[in-house]
Amino acid sequence: METVKKQLPKAGMYENVLRQYNQAADIIDLHKGIRKILMNTNNEIVVHFPVKLDDGSIEVFTGYRVQHNNALGPYKGGLRYHTTVDIDAARALAMWMTWKSAIVGLPYGGGKGGIQIDPSKYSESELERITRRFTYALGDNIGPDLDIPAPDVNTNAKIMAWIADTYSSIKSPSVRQKNMHVVTGKPVGSGGLEGRDRATGFGVVTNIKKWAKNLDKDLNGMTFIIQGFGNVGYWTAHFLTKEGAKLIAVQDASGTIANTNGIDPESLLAHTSKNTGKIDGFESASKLDSSHFFEIECDIIIPAALGNQITAENCDKIKATLIAEGANGPVSADAELILLKNGVDVIPDILCNSGGVIGSYYEWLQNKRSENWKMETVLDMISEKLEDAFDRVVEVSNTYHVSWRVGAYIVALKKLDQTYKERGVFP
Numbered sequence: 001m002e003t004v005k006k007q008l009p010k011a012g013m014y015e016n017v018l019r020q021y022n023q024a025a026d027i028i029d030l031h032k033g034i035r036k037i038l039m040n041t042n043n044e045i046v047v048h049f050p051v052k053l054d055d056g057s058i059e060v061f062t063g064y065r066v067q068h069n070n071a072l073g074p075y076k077g078g079l080r081y082h083t084t085v086d087i088d089a090a091r092a093l094a095m096w097m098t099w100k101s102a103i104v105g106l107p108y109g110g111g112k113g114g115i116q117i118d119p120s121k122y123s124e125s126e127l128e129r130i131t132r133r134f135t136y137a138l139g140d141n142i143g144p145d146l147d148i149p150a151p152d153v154n155t156n157a158k159i160m161a162w163i164a165d166t167y168s169s170i171k172s173p174s175v176r177q178k179n180m181h182v183v184t185g186k187p188v189g190s191g192g193l194e195g196r197d198r199a200t201g202f203g204v205v206t207n208i209k210k211w212a213k214n215l216d217k218d219l220n221g222m223t224f225i226i227q228g229f230g231n232v233g234y235w236t237a238h239f240l241t242k243e244g245a246k247l248i249a250v251q252d253a254s255g256t257i258a259n260t261n262g263i264d265p266e267s268l269l270a271h272t273s274k275n276t277g278k279i280d281g282f283e284s285a286s287k288l289d290s291s292h293f294f295e296i297e298c299d300i301i302i303p304a305a306l307g308n309q310i311t312a313e314n315c316d317k318i319k320a321t322l323i324a325e326g327a328n329g330p331v332s333a334d335a336e337l338i339l340l341k342n343g344v345d346v347i348p349d350i351l352c353n354s355g356g357v358i359g360s361y362y363e364w365l366q367n368k369r370s371e372n373w374k375m376e377t378v379l380d381m382i383s384e385k386l387e388d389a390f391d392r393v394v395e396v397s398n399t400y401h402v403s404w405r406v407g408a409y410i411v412a413l414k415k416l417d418q419t420y421k422e423r424g425v426f427p
């Protein structure tokens, strides 16, 4: 295991997050010492671990876990299995988790990680061995009161159950059952929370409803497009369709499909479930060229896949009036300036997709208390927290005359500033 601790370089996604951070820190004149602390990550864990594949060969994988800050509580954030996972991406995603938890008032810090891998190239039993060896390699760098992973791109409840099982098995028998909350997003039968599966999409739609209400707009009849039809994409489509809005185009890594009469999310889910998760070949929509996806005439765009998808190069022709960031970092800092100038509203990721980590918090609390909560209760608690956070972000943004993203950063930074100052480190 390598533990790297150094001044951070500026590149890619991380550059994006630092630009956002510095802008907000300048506006509130954040204390110099606190500014330095938050610009750095606390710990960066890189592990190389061997796994025997089905054909008997050995492959060595690289896994990451970046722990950005834990002033507010244990590190919290997802694990991603994707070829784009590297130290830069993990740093950016970990930092976003710190702000996200602070904005919605959770007792968590920020962490993120994953494995640099294309999971579609491995069998299920290989993925299980890879996950278990990764968990073993991370060892006590994660823990229910230290750092609590969760699902992200290409990871799911089953993978979380393998992590919980492996982590627990390296503990002494007397405490083994007390460690299931080392991860959240588990299957309901293994300590998972009813509603965590849909929490992020539900949260995205809660934010969109608040946006519509504030502007006195009716979602009924509005059109929307979604990039990414995984956990966040599907559940967002499910809940937004329930509000009367119409899904007219979807894009994933396999291509783009469109139907101006509407795409039924449930039929598309049934199709992807039989088609290794892919939307291509869906009969009730036509295939579209992927390069102009974001230019489609619609009211709302929901990026729910990877980062840096809407950039200065492709944002000028966007016709939607709202971008609700289901994904982390889908809009580049340069693109956002152009969008705001063009009158497009952007609900920032650190607010918009925080329903997921709120759901995770309730799962963790449920495990700690040895309780089981009902879906309705969980969704009510999530929307209450999110509605408060939305109002706070709008209020702060209005006070400082800044975008909602900068306002959201200010809410987070003020919270962390208060915490550090209360501890007396900076008299």
Ligand SMILES: NC(=O)C1=CN([C@@H]2O[C@H](COP(=O)(O)OP(=O)(O)OC[C@H]3O[C@@H](n4cnc5c(N)ncnc54)[C@H](OP(=O)(O)O)[C@@H]3O)[C@@H](O)[C@H]2O)C=CC1
Residues within 6 Å of the ligand: 151, 152, 153, 154, 155, 200, 227, 228, 229, 230, 231, 232, 233, 251, 252, 253, 254, 277, 278, 279, 304, 305, 306, 307, 326, 327, 328, 353, 354, 356, 357
């Ligand atoms: N899961 C959660 O609770 C949370 C997730 N998020 C963020 O939401 C986003 C999506 O996560 P999640 O839904 O969990 O991930 P999933 O793995 O469930 O789904 C990812 C989706 O993105 C698609 N995708 C991947 N690459 C591309 C591409 N190049 N172009 C278009 N589509 C692509 C995938 O398509 P394909 O199957 O073809 O590869 C898939 O449909 C991520 O940014 C994640 O960090 C944020 C908060 C919480």
Ligand SMILES: O=C(O)CCC(=O)C(=O)O
Residues within 6 Å of the ligand: 076, 077, 078, 079, 100, 148, 149, 150, 151, 152, 184, 328, 353, 354, 356, 357, 358, 360
């Ligand atoms: O549920 C969690 O703990 C974190 C989810 C996540 O990775 C995210 O919000 O980006």
